[in-house]
Structures are given as C-alpha cells and as structure tokens.
Amino acid sequence: MYYHIAYGTKDFLQTLMKKYENEQGDFYLLEGHEDSVLLHKTSNETLFESGHTYEVIEESGGFEGANFIVFxxxxxxxxxxPVFEDRFKQRAGLVEKEPGCAGLLILRPKDTETYIISSMWVDERDFEAWKESKSYEKAHKGKGTSEGLPQTIFTGKPFLRSFHLEQKAEK
Structure with a gap:
C-alpha cells in the first residue's frame, strides 16, 4: 500500500481531489500553517504530477475520528x-494506546530520503498531552545518547509539521 502526497494551496489541492474523485483509493486533504497536503492512499501508481510516494511500513488506526495530524x-x-526501520518495528507501540490517538502511520520514502512517522489525534490537546506523558518519555528514551540510534544514519535534522484534517474521500 502507498501514500502519494501532493503539496500546495488548499484551493489547488481541492481541485486535484475533485479531478480524481472517481479514482481508486482514499484521499485526505490536510491543512497546515504554511501549506496544505493531499494524501492519496492506494495500491496504484501516483496520479499526481509532483509530490512524493511512500510505502506503508506499518499502519494502525487511521484518520477516522482524527482532526489533528502530525508528520x-x-x-x-x-x-x-535497516537500522531505523528495525528500531520502529521493535518499538513498544505506546503512542497508539494514548488517549485521543486515532492512528499511526510509518511511511518509507520511495523517492526521497525522508521517512514520515504520522500520528493522528482527535485534537491538538491530545497530542500535547502525549508529549507530556510517561509514554512519550519512554518512546524517546535514549534520544541523542549512545542508547539511541546512531546519529550517523541521519542526513538532516528531523522536523515536525502539523495539520488539521480538512476533507476526506474514502471509498
């Protein structure tokens, strides 16, 4: 299964969503502070002229009931x-058990080097509460130390992007 992601303005992405409304797969329009993204979940090739493609490594829960999405x-x-993916396969799954967590996606890039770990939340307050929780502390234990992943596997600094679920078309 793949997630194809297109970036742009909300209006442009709504036009794309309308254009492809009869295509196989689910579409999710997410609105962020700087820009918006359109995700197309499908087993087919991308419909988008630009953007990125990701292969699903793991998916639990989903967008149903989610209003706040973090990449x-x-x-x-x-x-x-291999080291990075193994670490995520061994993780405790603590995020999915948190109150307000609707789902988690681990996406392997097909045409870039940046993985996306996406968590879906009922609302932003739930995400903020998780960041203050013991399970967040446990999930990030060893970060930046010899217990964590070797820093040499990273080609840049990780960064968060947050969105609100604007529109979805599930088939």
Missing part, C-alpha cells in the same frame, strides 16, 4: 534505513 519527518541515509 514527524526524519531524513535517513540509505545505509541507515
């Missing part, structure tokens, strides 16, 4: 991919 963008070297 943790993590640039990983080609050589570091």
């Amino acid at each position: 943790n963008n993590i640039p990983v070297s080609s050589e570091g991919r």
Whole structure:
C-alpha cells in the first residue's frame, strides 16, 4: 500500500481531489500553517504530477475520528534505513494506546530520503498531552545518547509539521 502526497494551496489541492474523485483509493486533504497536503492512499501508481510516494511500513488506526495530524519527518541515509526501520518495528507501540490517538502511520520514502512517522489525534490537546506523558518519555528514551540510534544514519535534522484534517474521500 502507498501514500502519494501532493503539496500546495488548499484551493489547488481541492481541485486535484475533485479531478480524481472517481479514482481508486482514499484521499485526505490536510491543512497546515504554511501549506496544505493531499494524501492519496492506494495500491496504484501516483496520479499526481509532483509530490512524493511512500510505502506503508506499518499502519494502525487511521484518520477516522482524527482532526489533528502530525508528520514527524526524519531524513535517513540509505545505509541507515535497516537500522531505523528495525528500531520502529521493535518499538513498544505506546503512542497508539494514548488517549485521543486515532492512528499511526510509518511511511518509507520511495523517492526521497525522508521517512514520515504520522500520528493522528482527535485534537491538538491530545497530542500535547502525549508529549507530556510517561509514554512519550519512554518512546524517546535514549534520544541523542549512545542508547539511541546512531546519529550517523541521519542526513538532516528531523522536523515536525502539523495539520488539521480538512476533507476526506474514502471509498
């Protein structure tokens, strides 16, 4: 399964969503502070002329009931991919058990080096509460230390982007 992601203004992406309304797969329009994104979940090739394609490594829960979406963008070297993916496969799954968490996606990039770890939340308050929780502390234990992932696998600094679910078309 793939998520194809197009970037742009809300109006432009709504036009794309309308253009492809009869295509196979689910569409999710997310609105952010700086720009918006359109996600197309499908087993087919991308319909978008530009953007990025990601393969689903893991998906639990989903967008149903979610209003606040967080993308943790993590640039990983080609050589570091197996180590990075293994770490996520071994994780405790603590995020999904948090109050207000609607889902989690771990996406492997097909045409870039940046993984996306996306968490879906009922609202922003739930995400903020998780960041203050013991499970957040446990999930990030060892970050930046010898217990964590070797820093050499990263090709840049991770960064967060947050969005609100604006529109969805699920088939």
